[in-house]
Amino acid sequence: MGLPWGHQELQGETVEDRYQLVRLIGSGGMGTVYEAEDLMLRRRVAVKLMHGSVSSDENTGERFLREAMAMARTSHPNVVALHDAGVFRHTSYLVMELLDGLDLGVLVNTQGALPPGVIRVVVESICSGLVAVHQTGVLHRDLKPHNVRVTAAGLVVLQDFGLARLVEASMITAAGSVLGTPQYLAPEVVRGERPTQRTDLYGVGVILYHMLTGRPPLERTDNLAGLFFRLVNQGVPPLADSRPDLPADLVALSDRLTALRAEDRPASAAEVLEHLTRPTDPDRMTLGTLVRISALKRPPDGRADPFDFPSRTAVVPRRSTSLSYSYARHPLAVRVPSSTSSTATLSPATRLRLASTADAPTRLREAVALAQRGDHSEAAYILDALTKVCTEASGPTDPTALAAQFWHAVCLSKLGAAPQALHLFAQVTDRTSEEGN
Template sequence: MGEDVLGGRYRLVRLIGRGGMGAVHEAVDTALERRVAVKRLLAAGGLDDGSEALHRFRREAQALARVSHPGVVQVYDSGVHEGAPYFVMELLDGVNLADLVAGQGPLPPPVAAGVALGMCRALAAAHAAGVLHRDVKPTNVSVTRAGRVVLQDFGLARLAEEPAITRAGALLGTPQYMPPELIQGQLPGSPADLYGLGACLYLMLTGTPPLGTGAVDVGALVELAVGPGVPPLAGRADTGVPDSLARLVDALCRQDPGRRPTAAEAEAVLGEAATGGEDALVALVADRVREQAVEFVYSPPVLESSGMEVLDWAAIPQSRTAAGDVQRPLTLSDGTRQLMLSSMTAASARSRQREAVNLVLRGDLQEAVRMLTAVSQVCASALGPDHPTTLTSQYWQAVCLARLGAGAEALELFSRVNAGTERKRGRDHD
């Protein structure tokens, strides 16, 4: 099987996500033997030095490198591979905020305040470094299994000393979480990012997007954003949200950026409201990670593709999230299955399996589940459901589920492995 190794160092393992201009892969840094995330620019419009796509891509890497804070994803390296630029970041475990709310519903106020506090501190650090994020939304906020809140995807970031480069009439960002002044074409300042913070806090506290779930058309969302705006949260008796948090959300989501609280003012309110939420946040993330792992093992998605991207093994299941972002489900086409099976050998499957087992032993359970599920699925078709490589992959899948707390599902999978082993043993004796 061919493998992409960028810069002679970063071996791509699987596709994490793809956007209009680029793709993010999980990769192995072969020099330091660690897992990383690699973002590559794959712009169809060309990569000449004057292209806007290339400018934005370089600016994202520069913005990340400029901010040193635990709440901002760390950038390690950058380079060019076969004419396409890339940069290397830390690989985060856990879940993003949109997935957390989709799985758990409204978060307890201390938990929501704790996540917002982490976001607020990260934004303050970015602003102090002269970086505006400009796309603060739930899918761009990760919460690790240790409860660390991390801002990522600075693809629309703007450096303080750099003029805006957006095209006239272009709408960049997500209207559900985009401040009205940005929609209206005004040059944004730090209050624009704080609006996104308030909109995310609204989602966490209510379980619904700030502009509601009724309008899905971009035009309708824009009219709501620049018109009535985010509905007031204070005074509502149906949410159970403490008055201090409700009033903070309303203040952060004000139409006039000059009337929004500063990061320091927001942090003061959030710090008090977040008391006692740390352990609860870690428990909620663990629950969501466990649910996703079980879903991945029992309903494994595989990337549909006409090219070699299929060899990235697995893709994260996608759907419409509670945050209002639409994500397409991934299915396996006949052509894709044939391409995968033609590239799979017992030796290459065992190699991937050994790599996944090492991840299990290191405690990188989410990555291990994805890799083992892909190996198990393809081996079951290419080598047979009772082949030792297939059964061994399923065994380690069960180990991952057990360590993530899914005891019943792990036991069922262990039983399946035992049954397959007995069948094979019986055939060998015949």
């Protein structure tokens, strides 16, 4: 049983006279998520509407309200922000920030096993978010790749606390029912034991395993009895026994986090962070680049473009200068320039007047502002020149050159020049990898 009205009827509907539903983003077991316009604050948000069959269940409704409480009690860059909650036409809803990018599951499915530095960025971000979540007495209870969002700026955000519950609250799951995705459940949950922080850390371990190998440790199956028997008695197969080719520190961490006995896992997310090798700024830039590349590779499915709505403001990692930017949605009213390398014929002196190394950070900010306003052709022209000038002056791994090249690729993708954009994204990825070596 679905919502009490059809998806098409919801287009243009306004929830509580404030949130105008724009388009469908996705749907899961607990609810359906729409992009919406907050008419009061004039901003784009995500509205999650519970399925009709869920809203009519008293216990599930109580769990939904606890979801809102759990999210509202946590404010952290790596945890999705909750703006509002309520009931609309007998259907519970949540209003959350709208994030660009892709979920981690899609990223791994597109890219395969991820680079070690990128993996460290994701693990560090997830554990940082969990530290904040656990400090408020909240457990996520459904950590898996598809509940982790990665934006084009390389920001990793925990989302979908649909199964989160307050630690001090009583368990209300009906006898015999199972909450969560079976192949990602911790062994103690299958045994019916009360989950703890170590249960969430098991989810981090499964995510880490997935990123290291490009596949989940336990595949989806209809034989739940067999899956649960394996979970309880054998657990996740240790990577140390089968993958000597993988980074030893990450393999050891994955095996600890997915240990069969909860007491053999780290005691807290903070403990994981203490022993985790810190990622570098190029690692974070590479993560964002991989997200952009994956979005270009994805076949059209009729759903919203994951980069057509605003993201949080983020900072481009760099040594010499910093640049705050955010993705914004703009109608395309421009054409691809006749030559995306239009500055190639200009003399170095002419190009230096356009963007010298001294004023490069300023011109970079100007170009990004143009891109945000939708002037992608003009921005691409400036960014192309910036890339050339900074590369000639300081080499291809110069931070400003890399940031300019990255944004040049963003503009080209918006202008419909996907092959050229993909080529530039790949160059940025290669050069950031060179810088990190």
